Amino acid sequence: MTTVMYGDGLAHQMRSELAEEVRELAKKNIQPGLAVIIVGEDYASKTYVRIKKNAAEKIGIYSRVLEFDESLKEEELLAQIEQLNKDEDIHGILVQLPLPSQIDERKVLESITPEKDVDGFHPINVGRLSNNQPGFIPCTPYGIEKMLNHYGIDVAGKHVVIVGRSNIVGKPVGQILLNKDATVSYCHSKTKDLKKHTLQADILIVAVGRANLITQDMIQSGAVVVDVGNTYLESGKVVGDVDFDEVKNKASSITPVPKGVGPMTITMLLYNTVLAANQSLNESSMESTD
Numbered sequence: 144m145t146t147v148m149y150g151d152g153l154a155h156q157m158r159s160e161l162a163e164e165v166r167e168l169a170k171k172n173i174q175p176g177l178a179v180i181i182v183g184e185d186y187a188s189k190t191y192v193r194i195k196k197n198a199a200e201k202i203g204i205y206s207r208v209l210e211f212d213e214s215l216k217e218e219e220l221l222a223q224i225e226q227l228n229k230d231e232d233i234h235g236i237l238v239q240l241p242l243p244s245q246i247d248e249r250k251v252l253e254s255i256t257p258e259k260d261v262d263g264f265h266p267i268n269v270g271r272l273s274n275n276q277p278g279f280i281p282c283t284p285y286g287i288e289k290m291l292n293h294y295g296i297d298v299a300g301k302h303v304v305i306v307g308r309s310n311i312v313g314k315p316v317g318q319i320l321l322n323k324d325a326t327v328s329y330c331h332s333k334t335k336d337l338k339k340h341t342l343q344a345d346i347l348i349v350a351v352g353r354a355n356l357i358t359q360d361m362i363q364s365g366a367v368v369v370d371v372g373n374t375y376l377e378s379g380k381v382v383g384d385v386d387f388d389e390v391k392n393k394a395s396s397i398t399p400v401p402k403g404v405g406p407m408t409i410t411m412l413l414y415n416t417v418l419a420a421n422q423s424l425n426e427s428s429m430e431s432t433d
């Protein structure tokens with residue numbers, strides 16, 4: 144029997160626990176605050192930002208969305224981030240990607256103070272993950288780790304094959320699972336004979352954004368399959384990178400799209416924001432004892 148690994152149940156459970164933590168923080172006069180910056184009118188980005196804001200408010204996080212025109216200058220965005228870095232009501236700052244071409248994404252991500260970098264994209268946090276030190280971990284990869292754990296899938300010694308090498312998902316998920324003793328291989332658009340590699344996966348993670356790229360002939364029987372794809376078809380249907388109907392008959396466990404990894408991404412953003420608020424509390428108590 145194949146296990147369909149839904150993310151919404153775990154997401155719901157974790158969000159209830161986070162809401163409780165937010166109530167505990169309120170007793171110490173602190174409300175976690177999240178600022179989300181969006182530049183331009185991209186439909187998918189606007190949808191994600193709306194979902195993030197609603198999810199944050201639902202568990203008692205203060206959320207502030209800053210919307211800017213597509214023509215925004217880089218200096219203006221950097222000045223906004225500088226303000227938010229100093230703002231005591233804000234514990235987490237997220238800049239929705241992608242950004243318009245006149246803005247240097249790297250420069251923007253590096254301008255966010257690492258203590259408020261709830262996306263985990265600042266080089267300091269990227270380095271901490273690479274060194275297996277505590278820091279903010281990017282939300283989608285972190286959600287995947289929590290899901291595998293929740294469904295009792297131990298990665299130690301397993302061959303994890305990742306299709307996709309983005310800074311947002313592919314690279315960091317490999318590092319998280321490497322830190323947990325998995326053997327990790329990366330595939331990408333220049334990989335020759337993709338199928339040869341995917342067939343070797345005990346755990347296959349696909350994050351490229353190409354509808355139904357992975358078919359049942361590309362996986363070994365009993366593999367665990369995690370689908371991070373999210374493609375809107377013209378019909379309005381959302382599909383992943385894996386041909387779910389075919390592959391589910393051969394996999395031992397598989398995430399669906401929607402209701403798979405998606406709800407966990409938002410949950411880990413809330414988790415990181417509450418963590419940032421807790422850490423700010425510890426920092427200010429350390430300051431007060433100086």
Ligand code: GUN
Nearest residue numbers: 237238239240241262311
């Ligand atoms: N765009 C697509 N995924 C993400 C994400 O996880 N964080 C941000 N900031 N932008 C994204």
